[in-house]
Amino acid sequence: MKTVYERADVVPLLAEIFRELGYEGTTLSRITERTGIGKGSLYHFFPGGKEEMAAAVLADVDGWFERAVYEPLRRDDAGAAIDAMWANVIDYFRSGGRICLVGAFALDETRQRFSPVIRDYFVRWIEALRQALVRAGCDEGAARAAAEEAVSGIQGALVLSRALDDKDMFRRTMDRLADRLAAAKLEG
Amino acid sequence: MKTVYERADVVPLLAEIFRELGYEGTTLSRITERTGIGKGSLYHFFPGGKEEMAAAVLADVDGWFERAVYEPLRRDDAGAAIDAMWANVIDYFRSGGRICLVGAFALDETRQRFSPVIRDYFVRWIEALRQALVRAGCDEGAARAAAEEAVSGIQGALVLSRALDDKDMFRRTMDRLADRLAAAKLEG
DNA sequence: GTCTATACAGTGATAGAC
DNA sequence: GTCTATCACTGTATAGAC
Secondary structure, three states, X not given: OOOOOOHHHHHHHHHHHHHHHHHHHOOHHHHHHHHOOOHHHHHHHOOOOHHHHHHHHHHHHHHHHHHHHHHHHHHOOHHHHHHXXXXXXXHHOHHHOOOOHHHHHHHOOHHHHHHHHHHHHHXXXXXXXXXXXXXXXXXXXXXXXXXXXXXXXXXXXXXXXXXXXXXXXHHHHHHHHHHHHHHHHHHO | OXXXXXHHHHXXXXXXXXXXXHHHHOOHHHHHHHHOOOHHHHHXXXXXXXXXXXXXXXXXXXXXXXXXXXXXXXXXXXXXXXXXHHHHHHHHOHHHOOOOHHHHHHHOOHHHXXXXXXXXXXXXXXXXXXXXXXXXXXXXXXXXXXXXXXXHHHHHHHHHHXXXXXXXXXXXXXXXXHHHHHHHHHHO
């Protein structure tokens, strides 16, 4: 049996591998080992090699958040969009069982390769959330701080729940962060 | 000119390199390149190779936090120890310019190598902070949650301030987390 | 304790058969 | 599009001279 892929099918597989092994830890042979896709095919899809693979994965992740989270935050009913954001975050990160690739890439020298993409992902998240809070009646300064706190808090929960191997800790933290956002809406 | 090292001198140098490059990104040749220490010397100090180097670095980091942060939190005046913790954290992590090696190792497969050390570092931090909060008059449940929130929040700020390349964001977040801890003391 | 030389498996990458 | 073979290079690790 022989499987024929398209580039779009390969990207999510690569995403899981980069998430688990990191940029440096991901090697072509480990990709082949886990997916069955040979070097020939990989270079056919990604002539730029590993760096192009990681860039494609980052673009894919970014696109998902843009559609599922940022755009609703900018356009839909603020309360509903924020509720949806928390549901999406818990689901996407599998209650802390899955890390944020963008956050992970920000920590080591990998950041230098993808610096603009990494920054943009977080800037747009914070800005979209800030806009939703303002629409919900929060004042400008409080909205900015609350948005930053939420996005930062998610990253922290991903690190800590993974270090403690405790998914409950992740869910607890998402609940607390959601409460804080709700409080910011009312107070602002 | 020839420099003669002791093992204890080498560990902090290795720590910076592991922090910048990650476990997989750190190679023996890059260590030599940055420190001038040859492979022969490295294997003399760390016969177990790279894994032993990383373990030594983790033990060193852990020891520093134990002495400078955890022990004061368990024994000294609660308010003073908590104030000292925030000062130490901002200083140690260079306002977000330096990452938490333990947190970084928790994110990818490196975690499997050092899982007990990683978990223990965070468990003891949270527990020591919880004890300080209880001594300050906070009730048990609130103290546990507040301690977890603070430690998690620090990790999040490290990721986000690095992604945004914004040290002010790190300091702002430390201020906010400190305020939240102070509020928890009073409310609890 | 440090250096040089070296072993050999694994790295990203390329070329050509099918 | 996928496979196999192969490239030059770098990875960790070891041994022995000094």
